[in-house]
Amino acid sequence: MFATVTLALFKGFLGTLKLFSLTLLFSLPLGLLISFGSMSKTAILRLPIRLIIWIIRGTPLMLQLLIIFYGPGIFLGRNIWGSGDSGRFTAALTAFVINYACYFSEIFRGGIQSIPKGQYEAAQVLGLSRTQTFFRIILLQVIKRIVPPISNEVITLVKDTSLARVIAFYEIIWEGERFIKSSGIIWPLFYTGVFYLLFSGLLTLLFGYIEKKLDYFK
């Protein structure tokens, strides 16, 4: 039994991992773009972006998942997500990417805006271009400042992936829960907790390592 459960949970955990890693892959760069938009001097760019961020951060991810999954079918009259498991996955990923990109963008914005004006001015009088200033001077200082909040979000994301089950995306808890019905045992659910704990423990170590690596400057 233990082996069967382990195997099933691993299968579920692969789904969790896939959603987790692809969400990070797309939402981090998208978040950076959104943060630039939200700091733009052009109001027609900045205001709509701020509005979207406000909506996304102000409503539950669960709700966003449902709307993104069912919305197109109801409003457009057709399912844009494709059918079956892969369709549900795409919908879930889309919702997660949008949601997390908005959270990340606020972290990026806070980090970028916390860099003292003097750093930009020093770069300017030294003749650095804006791109050089961003990549050579600002970026690493921003990264150093945002590693702790990003690490919090990433660990939250590990757990948030379980929300995707509302649109029947098979992840680890879904797999664990099946054993209640099929075999009348609950310990597989506790077992899923072990997966989460180990994985978030690993991430905590990884972020701790990055923080330490960036400790060489203040």
Add this chain to the structure above:
Amino acid sequence: MPILEVNNLKKSFDGDSILKGISFDMEKGQTLSILGSSGSGKTTLLRCLNFLEMADDGRIKVNGETLFDGMKTSFSENELRDKRRHFGMVFQQFNLFPQYTALENVTLAPRLANPSKDKIDIERESRMLLTKMGLPDKLNHYPHQLSGGQQQRVAIARALALKPDILCFDEPTSALDPELTGEVLKVIKELALQHTTMIIVTHEIPFARDVSDQIIFLDRGVIAEKGTPSQVIDSPTNERTQKFLANY
């Protein structure tokens, strides 16, 4: 020909006139100090010269080349970089880049400015500058490992590395503990003796008298008094200058 000619330079912020027509010039190799009470516009003047702020009107010429003439007040990034190249700037708060060592802070801009130049040469020159600043043993220290006085000397080396025509200082010792100002003033004096062209905004009156060829006393956006140190500091004729100096 003067190295720098400033003519009727004006700048206001939100309708507040901060510089009300500043005119002066200076010769190559000279040191000019700017004195004045808080809010008189000293920083604004330096920032206009460096194009960190855009003046509203007037003229700025370096080596006979007009950098600003009031006709055009918006420039492309490249134009601005060309104009700024003439000036170096040392800030009150040092503004070193924290993620780079002292040496990297100095080499960064020259490396980016001359990608074709040999890195070894740039590094050698930078080491020499830091040695000249009395920091031969701090090359690989990060800014947070240095005292304020040492950081400011790295900042001076960093500005010198680009060989600006004119090096500007905005109260280079105001952020320092009193026991650290001496070491920074000493290297600035050293530079003056070697005829580095410098504009120094400072509240260190005895120092200004000691190193300057010319002193300007700025009062509420106008030059109230201008002359040699002995003229301005020892026998000021302007009432505001007299009052200001009496407080020191």
